[in-house]
Amino acid sequence: MxxxxxxxxxxxxxxxxxxxxxxxxxxxxxxxxxxxxxxDVFKLLGTSAKAPRQRVATSPVDLSRALRGDADWRAIRTHARDAAYLRAVETVRNRYQIVNDPMLLSNTLRTTMERWGLSFRDAVIRVAEDDGLR
Structure with a gap:
């Protein structure tokens, strides 16, 4: 058994x-x-998902109102001194003076900064190249 x-x-x-x-x-x-x-990718980078909007540098002018007069343009010019930025400032100034809509540039710059998480300098360069909204 x-x-x-x-x-x-x-x-x-x-x-x-x-x-x-x-x-x-x-x-x-x-x-x-x-x-x-x-x-999580954001934790590995030491940041959060909301950080790009928080990192946006303040602009030298108030973008909630229309850009008018030489004082605003002087502040924009003195924000950065590199050649690419200065060329972009002149391009943007000429383009938006022809359009003759004082609030259009403020809205475009603010939207570009928020959408892409760019600094003011980079937003001006992007707007000068392609209006920034692509």
Whole structure:
């Protein structure tokens, strides 16, 4: 006759091993989910999803009102001194004086800064190149 302890001994070992494997897989998957959540791109960069809008530098003029007069243009010119920016300022000034809509430039610059998360300098250059709204 067969001894019942011989049959149950390997069965118990096999069932115990299967439970350990299942338990290890559950723990491993839970850890990988936790690691994936911790490795959010914004967290890795040390920032948040709202940061581009928060990082936008303030402009030298108030963009909530129309740009009028030499004082506004003087402030815009002195904001940065590199050649690309100065060329962009003159291009934008000439273009928007022809249009003769004093609020259009303020709206365009503000929208470009918000949409692309650009500084004032970069927004002026983008608007000079392609109106910034593409």
């Amino acid at each position: 067969l001894d019942s302890t011989r049959l149950t001994h390997p069965t118990v070992l096999l069932a115990g091993t299967a439970l350990l494997v299942v338990f290890a897989l559950v723990l491993w998957r839970a850890g990988s989910r936790r690691r994936a959540a911790d490795q």
